[in-house]
Amino acid sequence: xxxxxxxxxxxxxxxxxxxxxxxxxxxxxxxxxxxxxxxxxxxxxxxxxxxxxxxxxxxxxxxxxxxxxxxxxxxxxxxxxxxxxxxxxxxxxxxxxxxxxxxxxxxxxxxxxxxxxxxxxxxxxxxxxxxxxxxxxxxxxxxxxxxxxxxxxxxxxxxxxxxxxxxxxxxxxxxxxxxxxxxxxxxxxxxxxxxxxxxxxxxxxxxxxxxxxxxxxxxxxxxxxxxxxxxxxxxxxxxxxxxxxxxxxxxxxxxxxxxxxxxxxxxxxxxxxxxxxxxxxxxxxxxxxxxxxxxxxxxxxxxxxxxxxxxxxxxxxxxxxxxxxxxxxxxxxxxxxxxxxxxxxxxxxxxxxxx
Amino acid sequence: xxxxxxxxxxxxxxxxxxxxxxxxxxxxxxxxxxxxxxxxxxxxxxxxxxxxxxxxxxxxxxxxxxxxxxxxxxxxxxxxxxxxxxxxxxxxxxxxxxxxxxxxxxxxxxxxxxxxxxxxxxxxxxxxxxxxxxxxxxxxxxxxxxxxxxxxxxxxxxxxxxxxxxxxxxxxxxxxxxxxxxxxxxxxxxxxxxxxxxxxxxxxxxxxxxxxxxxxxxxxxxxxxxxxxxxxxxxxxxxxxxxxxxxxxxxxxxxxxxxxxxxxxxxxxxxxxxxxxxxxxxxxxxxxxxxxxxxxxxxxxxxxxxxxxxxxxxxxxxxxxxxxxxxxxxxxxxxxxxxxxxxxxxxxxxxxxxxxxxxxxxxxxxxxxxxxxxxxxxxxxxxxxxxxxxxxxxxxxxxxxxxxxxxxxxxxxxxxxxxxxxxxxxxxxxxxxxxxxxxxxxxxxxxxxxxxxxxxxxxxxxxxxxxxxxxxxxxxxxxxxxxxxxxxxxxxxxxxxxxxxxxxxxxxxxxxxxxxxxxxxxxx
Numbered sequence: 001x002x003x004x005x006x007x008x009x010x011x012x013x014x015x016x017x018x019x020x021x022x023x024x025x026x027x028x029x030x031x032x033x034x035x036x037x038x039x040x041x042x043x044x045x046x047x048x049x050x051x052x053x054x055x056x057x058x059x060x061x062x063x064x065x066x067x068x069x070x071x072x073x074x075x076x077x078x079x080x081x082x083x084x085x086x087x088x089x090x091x092x093x094x095x096x097x098x099x100x101x102x103x104x105x106x107x108x109x110x111x112x113x114x115x116x117x118x119x120x121x122x123x124x125x126x127x128x129x130x131x132x133x134x135x136x137x138x139x140x141x142x143x144x145x146x147x148x149x150x151x152x153x154x155x156x157x158x159x160x161x162x163x164x165x166x167x168x169x170x171x172x173x174x175x176x177x178x179x180x181x182x183x184x185x186x187x188x189x190x191x192x193x194x195x196x197x198x199x200x201x202x203x204x205x206x207x208x209x210x211x212x213x214x215x216x217x218x219x220x221x222x223x224x225x226x227x228x229x230x231x232x233x234x235x236x237x238x239x240x241x242x243x244x245x246x247x248x249x250x251x252x253x254x255x256x257x258x259x260x261x262x263x264x265x266x267x268x269x270x271x272x273x274x275x276x277x278x279x280x281x282x283x284x285x286x287x288x289x290x291x292x293x294x295x296x297x298x299x300x301x302x303x304x305x306x307x308x309x310x311x312x313x314x315x316x317x318x319x320x321x322x323x324x325x326x327x328x329x330x331x332x333x334x335x336x337x338x339x340x341x342x343x344x345x346x347x348x349x350x351x352x353x354x355x
Numbered sequence: 356x357x358x359x360x361x362x363x364x365x366x367x368x369x370x371x372x373x374x375x376x377x378x379x380x381x382x383x384x385x386x387x388x389x390x391x392x393x394x395x396x397x398x399x400x401x402x403x404x405x406x407x408x409x410x411x412x413x414x415x416x417x418x419x420x421x422x423x424x425x426x427x428x429x430x431x432x433x434x435x436x437x438x439x440x441x442x443x444x445x446x447x448x449x450x451x452x453x454x455x456x457x458x459x460x461x462x463x464x465x466x467x468x469x470x471x472x473x474x475x476x477x478x479x480x481x482x483x484x485x486x487x488x489x490x491x492x493x494x495x496x497x498x499x500x501x502x503x504x505x506x507x508x509x510x511x512x513x514x515x516x517x518x519x520x521x522x523x524x525x526x527x528x529x530x531x532x533x534x535x536x537x538x539x540x541x542x543x544x545x546x547x548x549x550x551x552x553x554x555x556x557x558x559x560x561x562x563x564x565x566x567x568x569x570x571x572x573x574x575x576x577x578x579x580x581x582x583x584x585x586x587x588x589x590x591x592x593x594x595x596x597x598x599x600x601x602x603x604x605x606x607x608x609x610x611x612x613x614x615x616x617x618x619x620x621x622x623x624x625x626x627x628x629x630x631x632x633x634x635x636x637x638x639x640x641x642x643x644x645x646x647x648x649x650x651x652x653x654x655x656x657x658x659x660x661x662x663x664x665x666x667x668x669x670x671x672x673x674x675x676x677x678x679x680x681x682x683x684x685x686x687x688x689x690x691x692x693x694x695x696x697x698x699x700x701x702x703x704x705x706x707x708x709x710x711x712x713x714x715x716x717x718x719x720x721x722x723x724x725x726x727x728x729x730x731x732x733x734x735x736x737x738x739x740x741x742x743x744x745x746x747x748x749x750x751x752x753x754x755x756x757x758x759x760x761x762x763x764x765x766x767x768x769x770x771x772x773x774x775x776x777x778x779x780x781x782x783x784x785x786x787x788x789x790x791x792x793x794x795x796x797x798x799x800x801x802x803x804x805x806x807x808x809x810x811x812x813x814x815x816x817x818x819x820x821x822x823x824x825x826x827x828x829x830x831x832x833x834x835x836x837x838x839x840x841x842x843x844x845x846x847x848x849x850x851x852x853x854x855x856x857x858x859x860x861x862x863x864x865x866x867x868x869x870x871x872x873x874x875x876x877x878x879x
Contacts, residue, residue, distance in 0.1 A: 203477045204471045204473060204478075204479060205477070207460075207464055207468060207471065208468065208469075210459075210460065211460065211464075211468050214457045214458070215455070215456070218455035219457075219468065221439050221451065221455045222443065222469025222520075223438065223439045223440025223443055223469045224468070343458075
């Protein structure tokens with residue numbers, strides 16, 4: 001195979017392919033883990049936008065949930081010390097209660113967004129922006145208060161340990177490792193994306209949701225309650241944002257940091273659009289963004305040998321750090337023009353007069 | 356009357372009876388004690404001008420508006436309808452004028468929506484639904500692919516989907532709101548055949564229209580509404596178009612206006628081998644050539660979406676053609692923008708006045724100078740002259756009979772007819788070379804239509820070249836001196852206006868003349 005690398009010009013492309021495959025197979029686990037918050041945020045977006053509500057507040061929803069999950073878990077852990085981790089995923093009572101708190105927070109913030117967007121008919125962009133700013137400000141403030149009197153975190157979930165023979169299988173073993181050797185929230189992402197994909201396109205709920213996002217009046221004339229369905233979907237979307245938030249402080253890490261979502265809620269929106277508002281499309285878009293981040297790190301820390309390595313290392317470090325964002329911009333510029341949003345997205349629905 | 360039918364009469368209750376329906380909106384009585392009886396297996400036409408109260412009455416029936424007084428009886432039993440789902444559950448379905456279909460969903464998904472055929476508690480049973488839809492289509496004489504996206508169907512087929520939607524819900528009473536407004540004469544015939552079939556199966560149909568000849572052709576009984584009241588009920592056999600028009604408008608109406616002869620002179624507009632793309636980058640206008648002379652109206656007929664919109668935009672400088680030339684008075688204006696064209700004496704009344712012609716939030720006065728605000732007398736240098744603008748507005752309001760409390764109210768507060776008069780005032784009232792009218796009377800009442808037609812003829816007689824695009828074949832036929840038919844972006848035929856035949860035009864609109872050519876070839 002290395003003979004291929006020696007071909008002039010073309011050789012470098014083979015070297016690059018080899019490097020990419022290596023990065024992906026070796027770092028599959030971390031790539032999928034980093035995909036999780038992006039994909040969960042995008043699924044939240046699917047729930048909102050498919051039913052006709054714009055949600056740019058995913059960032060803030062995840063941040064609020066991250067804080068709530070971490071805080072509640074830590075408080076419970078302090079109240080009941082010595083709880084032993086369960087055999088699977090290291091479940092403990094504080095962690096589970098923290099997870100519930102994160103999900104509840106996501107739903108609560110979503111309910112606020114639903115009320116502003118659907119009942120008050122406020123500008124949905126403003127509502128989302130408000131959520132982002134308030135979440136950043138409030139969590140930062142609480143974090144500051146708590147940091148004066150720090151208390152231990154409740155730890156994190158732990159990874160599932162798949163049987164060795166499975167992950168050592170030739171050619172496909174790395175895939176099993178990537179999808180199974182994971183913490184619970186990360187594992188749930190692919191399951192949720194598949195389920196949502198099927199639900200959206202095969203179920204009654206999915207048909208009605210798509211109709212409400214495209215042409216709410218048509219839905220109303222066949223007796224569908226547009227307002228109620230939008231409320232339900234936006235609030236259920238908050239479950240995904242809540243899980244995404246919990247990923248930061250209960251699954252991937254165990255501490256809250258000010259502004260730790262760090263723009264992932266917005267990259268999730270890009271994944272939503274790049275994925276054409278399909279749950280699976282959004283998942284794969286999120287995977288692409290996460291993989292490009294890993295690639296940037298791999299180039300810096302473990303560059304390939306030879307010609308290619310020299311070439312890649314000549315790229316400034318800042319460019320490599322910005323790789324996921326560059327990929328986002330390129331992808332959005334190249335694809336979004338052709339990606340068509342649900343027709344009624346962002347338009348508040350006003351019922352016919354029934355007075 | 357035979358004895359048996361007299362005995363039977365009280366036994367068979369009407370399929371639907373609306374008694375004394377009154378609906379008031381602030382300042383208006385939309386429905387004033389309206390009575391309507393629809394028998395089983397009857398096509399009942401509801402005739403009236405825009406704003407007469409037909410839609411309100413049907414919204415009451417469909418549960419979209421709650422009546423202040425009155426009663427609805429189904430098979431003689433009083434019912435209450437508090438929403439569309441109630442109406443559907445009682446067997447009442449409505450085909451709205453603006454189709455209530457979701458373009459990105461399939462035919463089957465649109466039909467199922469709201470009344471889904473389920474495989475289990477969660478998932479749809481597509482196989483069964485597709486089978487039932489195919490069967491239903493065949494029963495009424497058409498083959499339909501349940502998996503086709505609705506957005507890719509022609510309007511005629513979309514209408515069939517709407518009807519299927521109603522039948523799938525086992526509707527016994529079907530309301531069709533202006534079903535033929537967007538159809539070609541051929542499509543109208545086909546839909547009428549479907550309606551007759553429905554009637555034979557015992558369905559009752561309420562057919563809303565303002566086209567008199569259609570109502571006379573299809574209806575078993577005609578009820579006329581004017582200003583919220585029933586003003587008459589007729590059998591088609593005992594009435595005619597003049598009688599119905601008089602009932603509808605409340606005064607004698609001259610239905611076929613003779614607008615007098617035209618006297619075309621010099622060619623003012625020349626379009627040479629023009630091609631243009633639509634917004635999606637597809638070729639929408641293909642190799643179109645035409646000439647319009649001073650003092651003539653050139654009408655363009657065609658089913659909506661056959662390139663008329665793009666042709667008009669190219670001529671008015673809103674769209675850059677990909678090939679060909681446009682000449683006005685012999686000068687090449689192919690690449691000139693709207694303002695330059697305006698200065699050359701080109702005026703444009705667009706089809707969608709809210710998007711292109713009127714700023715709803717601006718005052719009437721400001722709207723009247725939208726095309727000239729930058730020049731004398733409405734501006735002195737960079738500063739506008741409010742007094743001149745105000746004077747202009749007062750003059751136009753009087754001259755064009757725009758019904759408004761003052762020139763300073765916003766255009767959005769005007770009725771559709773008065774908004775269009777505003778546009779007409781701005782675009783007509785100056786020295787013109789070319790006047791482009793795109794659907795100038797869409798959605799207007801008879802009075803406003805007549806007014807705008809009269810103004811157009813006056814401009815024609817004053818020596819303006821007029822290009823008229825309309826989806827209303829009647830309008831094209833009434834006004835045009837010559838008629839061009841557009842089909843898939845091409846101008847497939849140019850006919851003499853006064854002698855043009857409605858059937859022939861309809862066929863050209865529907866097929867582009869291919870069937871005709873085939874028929875000729877077959878005969879030869």
